[in-house]
Amino acid sequence: xxxxxxxxxLGATLIVxxxxxxxxxxxxxxxxGGPAAIYGxxxxxxxxxxxGLLVALGASLPHTPYSALLETEPSMRVDVIGRxxxxxxxxxxxxxxxxxxxxxxxxxxxxxxxxxxxxxHGFGLYDDGGHLLAQAQAMPGYVNHLRHVFDLPGRYHVVxxxxxxxVHHAMxxxxxVQ
Amino acid sequence: xxxxxxxxxxHSTEPAVRTVMVLWFGTILxxxxxxxxxxxxxxxxxxxxxxxxxxxxxxLMTMHGLGMVGATFSAGLAMIWFITARYAKPNVAxxxxxxxxxxxxxxxxxxxxxxxxxxxxxxxxxPLPFQNPTWPQWSIGVAIISLMLLGVSWLxxxxxxxxALAGRYGASKxxxxxxxxxAKPTEELPPSVLIVVICAAAGILGTLAGAATFxxxxxKWLAPQTNFDVLLLKNTMFLFGHVIVNxxxxxxxxxxxxxxxxxxxxxxxxxxxxxxxxxxxxIFILGxxxxxxxxxxxxxxxxxxxxQILSYLSAIPATAVTVFGVGSQVFGSGLRWTFxxxxxxxxxxxxxxxxxxxxxxxxxxxxxIFHNTLWVPAHFHTYFLVGFVFIMLGFAHRxxxxxxxxxxxxxxxxxxxxxxxxxLMFYLGGLSSVPRRYANYGALSFGSIAETGAxxxxxxxxxxxxxxxxxxxxxxxxxxxxxxxxxxx
Numbered sequence: 244x245x246x247x248x249x250x251x252x253l254g255a256t257l258i259v260x261x262x263x264x265x266x267x268x269x270x271x272x273x274x275x276g277g278p279a280a281i282y283g284x285x286x287x288x289x290x291x292x293x294x295g296l297l298v299a300l301g302a303s304l305p306h307t308p309y310s311a312l313l314e315t316e317p318s319m320r321v322d323v324i325g326r327x328x329x330x331x332x333x334x335x336x337x338x339x340x341x342x343x344x345x346x347x348x349x350x351x352x353x354x355x356x357x358x359x360x361x362x363x364h365g366f367g368l369y370d371d372g373g374h375l376l377a378q379a380q381a382m383p384g385y386v387n388h389l390r391h392v393f394d395l396p397g398r399y400h401v402v403x404x405x406x407x408x409x410v411h412h413a414m415x416x417x418x419x420v421q
Numbered sequence: 422x423x424x425x426x427x428x429x430x431x432h433s434t435e436p437a438v439r440t441v442m443v444l445w446f447g448t449i450l451x452x453x454x455x456x457x458x459x460x461x462x463x464x465x466x467x468x469x470x471x472x473x474x475x476x477x478x479x480x481l482m483t484m485h486g487l488g489m490v491g492a493t494f495s496a497g498l499a500m501i502w503f504i505t506a507r508y509a510k511p512n513v514a515x516x517x518x519x520x521x522x523x524x525x526x527x528x529x530x531x532x533x534x535x536x537x538x539x540x541x542x543x544x545x546x547x548p549l550p551f552q553n554p555t556w557p558q559w560s561i562g563v564a565i566i567s568l569m570l571l572g573v574s575w576l577x578x579x580x581x582x583x584x585a586l587a588g589r590y591g592a593s594k595x596x597x598x599x600x601x602x603x604a605k606p607t608e609e610l611p612p613s614v615l616i617v618v619i620c621a622a623a624g625i626l627g628t629l630a631g632a633a634t635f636x637x638x639x640x641k642w643l644a645p646q647t648n649f650d651v652l653l654l655k656n657t658m659f660l661f662g663h664v665i666v667n668x669x670x671x672x673x674x675x676x677x678x679x680x681x682x683x684x685x686x687x688x689x690x691x692x693x694x695x696x697x698x699x700x701x702x703x704i705f706i707l708g709x710x711x712x713x714x715x716x717x718x719x720x721x722x723x724x725x726x727x728x729q730i731l732s733y734l735s736a737i738p739a740t741a742v743t744v745f746g747v748g749s750q751v752f753g754s755g756l757r758w759t760f761x762x763x764x765x766x767x768x769x770x771x772x773x774x775x776x777x778x779x780x781x782x783x784x785x786x787x788x789x790i791f792h793n794t795l796w797v798p799a800h801f802h803t804y805f806l807v808g809f810v811f812i813m814l815g816f817a818h819r820x821x822x823x824x825x826x827x828x829x830x831x832x833x834x835x836x837x838x839x840x841x842x843x844x845l846m847f848y849l850g851g852l853s854s855v856p857r858r859y860a861n862y863g864a865l866s867f868g869s870i871a872e873t874g875a876x877x878x879x880x881x882x883x884x885x886x887x888x889x890x891x892x893x894x895x896x897x898x899x900x901x902x903x904x905x906x907x908x909x910x
Contacts, residue, residue, distance in 0.1 A: 244786065244787060244789075244790055245787075245790055245791070245851075245852050245854070246852075247787075248781050248782075248784075248787045248791065248796075248852075249848075249852045251781055252777055252778050252781050252848075255777045256774050256777055259770070259773050259774060259777070260770070260774075262748075263766070263770050266748050266751055266752050267751070267758075267766065269752055269753055270751045270752065270753070270754060270755075270756040270758070271755065271756065271757070271758075272753060272755065273753060273754065273755035274752070274753025274754075275753075278687060278749035278750070278752070278753075281745060281748050281749040281752050282745065282749055285741065285745045288741060288745065289737060289741040292736070292737055292740065292741060293737055296733045296734070296736065296737070299733070299784070300729065300730065300733055303729070303784045303785065303786045303787075304726060304729065304785070306785075306786040307725070307726075307785045307786060308716075308718065308785070308789055309718065309722045309725060309785075327552070327553075361548075361552050362546070362548055362549045362552045362553075363546045363549065363651065363655070365716070365792075365793055367793075367856070369854065369867065369868075369870075370868075371867050371868065372867070372868045373853070373854055373865070373867055373868020373869060373870035373873075374854055374868070375790045375794065375854035376790070377789055377790075378716050378789060378790075378792060378793075379716050379717075379718055380716050380717045380718075382651050382652060382655075382717065382719065383548070383651055384650065384651050384652075385651065385652055385717075385719040386719070387716075387717065387718035387719055388718060389718065398867070400865075400867050402856060402865065403856075404792065404793040404794075404856055405546070405793060406479075406542045406546075406549075406858040407549065408479075408540075408541075408549060408552075408553045408555065409475050409476060409479060409540065409553070409555050410475075411479075411858065411859070411860075412856075412858075412859040412860050412861060412862070412864060413864040415864055415865070
């Protein structure tokens with residue numbers, strides 16, 4: 244997804260820069276009717292832009308975290324509590340946190356119920372290669388439900404993605420997926 | 422029936438008007454340079470080239486954000502106030518009062534952050550300012566009161582702009598709805614004035630949202646046992662913050678509409694499409710802030726979808742009208758690329774490029790992996806640093822009628838190189854999932870995220886230094902090249 248976003252941004256930027264260079268290169272000469280020539284294509288440009296945005300809306304809106312993976316019950320529910328500056332993560336109902344490390348299932352839906360004990364935090368889920376996979380805010384007084392399927396076993400990392408004070412940059416923990 | 426736009430520079434060239442504009446712009450340009458230095462310091466700390474310490478880093482981060490947002494929005498307001506003075510008579514004494522209150526607020530914020538190490542971030546999400554034991558109580562109160570002072574300053578300015586323009590054109594004409602009637606308007610409304618009205622009206626609503634938020638913050642500071650809803654205050658804070666950040670840019674657009682035609686020698690008048698575009702912008706700008714809350718799943722889902730739709734739609738009037746308007750002004754006009762039109766043109770280009778990245782980020786599916794990564798500062802630095810700031814400098818150059826063209830233009834190109842290099846480091850960081858607002862990346866010991874973050878931070882600092890040299894060169898050009906003849910007409 245990040246690479247698609249990057250290429251779309253780069254492509255659109257290059258088009259804009261090329262058009263700007265064309266306009267700038269043709270600024271010095273006086274071309275009678277210049278504005279009319281440009282204004283003539285405005286409605287086509289606006290129409291194409293509107294169409295492009297509608298297509299992008301149609302393509303992207305079905306893929307939101309609010310509707311994703313709702314058709315099946317999750318295999319595991321996990322409670323996540325952020326607090327300055329650590330994460331408390333345990334299987335739902337196991338308030339003690341348990342002495343043994345939590346192991347999440349691979350290839351199955353896991354639902355994280357994310358909240359906070361103090362201020363806003365950001366529950367950012369990274370794989371071991373440093374790629375951000377999904378995120379939800381951890382807010383005091385609210386529970387945000389985030390569903391995710393881990394495609395591969397291994398080590399994953401929870402990183403705070405909402406600024407929460409002086410140790411924000413070190414508010415991390417690990418998750419094991421098997 | 423007259424269709425004469427009737428610019429009247431008899432008021433805008435009065436010494437009192439010029440003096441208050443010099444006060445505003447002198448303060449803003451000074452704040453801007455200092456905030457760049459704070460930004461460079463932050464990037465050096467992140468690259469571990471320099472060590473200022475964690476509390477100071479987050480205090481600088483808070484001040485940098487508040488200072489830049491405050492300075493750019495104030496610059497925008499000063500420009501639209503000046504445009505207002507070309508058509509109507511805003512109150513100079515009120516504008517001087519507004520400057521005094523702003524300056525007091527700015528000094529308060531400097532004290533709260535640099536002395537008190539208040540470091541809750543520029544949008545200080547509730548309840549972080551009150552929940553952190555690391556900054557003293559007095560710094561919280563000073564920060565809140567200082568922000569309220571900024572709000573008072575902006576509100577006074579915005580209300581007086583609307584009062585003055587309503588006195589000149591009639592309140593019922595200010596949104597340009599008369600262009601939808603069958604009869605030709607009896608008096609033409611300049612397009613820049615319509616944008617000024619949209620900015621002031623939306624700005625008042627945004628400032629009031631901020632006022633309500635900060636009154637609650639003040640209450641919480643005075644009565645710590647009270648508690649308020651976190652999600653509601655996140656909404657009001659982003660309504661305030663998003664609106665003023667966007668409006669700063671639109672104020673710059675008003676300046677382009679106002680002054681670019683004097684270089685291209687082409688008229689720029691209102692029509693129904695332009696009126697419709699800017700009226701819808703007023704609605705979009707107030708609703709697009711929902712895209713800041715995509716990862717707050719407790720937010721009503723309908724508002725999440727509305728956030729993406731409104732963010733997307735806001736791109737249409739802005740680009741279809743303004744960008745085409747600028748293009749048709751410039752194309753084949755015989756324009757000489759002197760500093761101000763060049764800075765305006767480059768500023769519009771930066772705005773569009775930053776806007777592309779913003780629209781991409783406002784896509785819910787993409788925001789899941791870009792939210793609070795370096796992609797976010799990438800896009801807003803693009804439309805500020807190489808967008809709005811260029812327009813602001815173009816205005817300043819014109820305002821002092823500077824004849825130091827070569828120095829100013831050379832400085833501008835240094836800022837183009839420094840600015841685009843600087844934001845490129847942010848974009849690469851966003852694509853590499855590097856989080857924003859980290860004092861350092863040392864704890865992220867997986868993948869290559871720590872090394873990538875540190876290297877890009879150093880690269881960003883180098884480019885920011887180039888930008889700083891450019892801005893210093895530009896300031897020197899203002900000082901050396903200013904003339905006594907106002908080149909405002």
